[in-house]
Amino acid sequence: MYKFIFFTTILFYMVSCKQALGKLSPSYIHPCPVLTSECLKKRIVEILPEFSKGIPELGVLPIDPITSDSAEFSLAGGLKLHLYNATLTGMKNCIVDLLNLSEENLTTQIKMHCNLLSKGHYKANGRILTFPVNGDGDIKVKINNITSTIKIKFEDIVRDGVAYRIIKDMSFKHKFDGRVVYNISNIVKGNEELSKTILTFINENWKTISEEFGNPIVQRVSERIVESVKKFFAEVPRDELFIA
Numbered sequence: 369m370y371k372f373i374f375f376t377t378i379l380f381y382m383v384s385c386k387q388a389l390g391k392l393s394p395s396y397i398h399p400c401p402v403l404t405s406e407c408l409k410k411r412i413v414e415i416l417p418e419f420s421k422g423i424p425e426l427g428v429l430p431i432d433p434i435t436s437d438s439a440e441f442s443l444a445g446g447l448k449l450h451l452y453n454a455t456l457t458g459m460k461n462c463i464v465d466l467l468n469l470s471e472e473n474l475t476t477q478i479k480m481h482c483n484l485l486s487k488g489h490y491k492a493n494g495r496i497l498t499f500p501v502n503g504d505g506d507i508k509v510k511i512n513n514i515t516s517t518i519k520i521k522f523e524d525i526v527r528d529g530v531a532y533r534i535i536k537d538m539s540f541k542h543k544f545d546g547r548v549v550y551n552i553s554n555i556v557k558g559n560e561e562l563s564k565t566i567l568t569f570i571n572e573n574w575k576t577i578s579e580e581f582g583n584p585i586v587q588r589v590s591e592r593i594v595e596s597v598k599k600f601f602a603e604v605p606r607d608e609l610f611i612a
């Protein structure tokens with residue numbers, strides 16, 4: 369009996385020690401020996417594919433895919449769009465073009481470009497420019513080369529005696545630099561001919577359409593990405609990410 373208690377105590381001690389000493393961040397994350405723009409850029413490129421899957425043990429939601437069972441948007445010209453079972457993929461393959469670290473390493477500007485694919489079911493009511501629409505069908509949007517400029521302001525804090533470098537502010541600016549291709553079925557319920565005509569019009573005017581209607585959707589997606597990135601920096605101690 370005493371032996372049993374002795375061993376369980378040792379075992380318990382070993383487990384708690386391992387937890388106390390163990391790294392919180394996944395093994396694919398290594399801090400930069402010297403914090404430079406080059407090293408940070410390299411690290412982001414390295415971790416993006418894994419980070420994109422999410423880190424359940426830290427409560428970090430995936431950013432590739434981003435899924436939504438139901439999302440409503442009020443778009444330009446009073447167009448109401450309701451997306452169901454929507455997915456957005458491609459974030460894990462984004463290319464970092466430039467990373468600029470400044471102000472004693474507490475702000476950074478990142479430029480990247482991505483090819484994204486969004487799919488789902490939709491319902492829409494209202495107008496697309498001059499066309500009245502009343503749609504209920506499938507939607508697929510291929511976004512080639514969307515370029516983003518991301519600005520991040522970090523802040524050093526200490527929580528329960530542990531130093532964290534959290535994100536104080538993160539902003540996105542985007543531009544549709546490549547073609548956006550839409551495939552939308554049943555834009556005018558029950559009228560396949562008119563639906564096809566409107567779809568052709570949408571694809572011929574993809575840039576205007578994407579800017580008119582896409583921005584609130586990109587904004588919503590950006591908020592989800594910010595949430596994941598913020599959560600990551602709030603949970604992983606600074607020493608595991610940066611060499612002070």
Ligand SMILES: *[C@@H]1O[C@H](CO)[C@@H](O)[C@H](O)[C@H]1NC(C)=O
Pocket residue numbers: 452453489
């Ligand atoms: C969304 O997916 C769920 C589960 O797969 C399904 O039951 C539901 O019918 C889907 N909704 C639409 C509008 O496609």
Ligand SMILES: *[C@@H]1O[C@H](CO)[C@@H](O)[C@H](O)[C@H]1NC(C)=O
Pocket residue numbers: 468469470
């Ligand atoms: C990097 O940031 C500094 C300071 O914010 C700025 O002056 C410089 O132009 C930036 N360089 C690039 C390549 O963006």
Ligand SMILES: *[C@@H]1O[C@H](CO)[C@@H](O)[C@H](O)[C@H]1NC(C)=O
Pocket residue numbers: 481513515545546
């Ligand atoms: C994407 O857009 C950027 C900025 O306009 C441009 O420099 C780059 O060549 C484009 N890349 C592709 C693959 O089209």
Ligand SMILES: *[C@@H]1O[C@H](CO)[C@@H](O)[C@H](O)[C@H]1NC(C)=O
Pocket residue numbers: 506551552553
């Ligand atoms: C659009 O999607 C439908 C299936 O929903 C498919 O049959 C069709 O080939 C697609 N069109 C294009 C141009 O990709």
Ligand SMILES: CC(=O)N[C@H]1CO[C@H](CO)[C@@H](O)[C@@H]1O
Pocket residue numbers: 403404405469470471472473
């Ligand atoms: C790349 C860069 O801006 N590095 C700077 C990080 O901050 C230290 C001091 O806080 C500077 O010496 C580096 O030049």
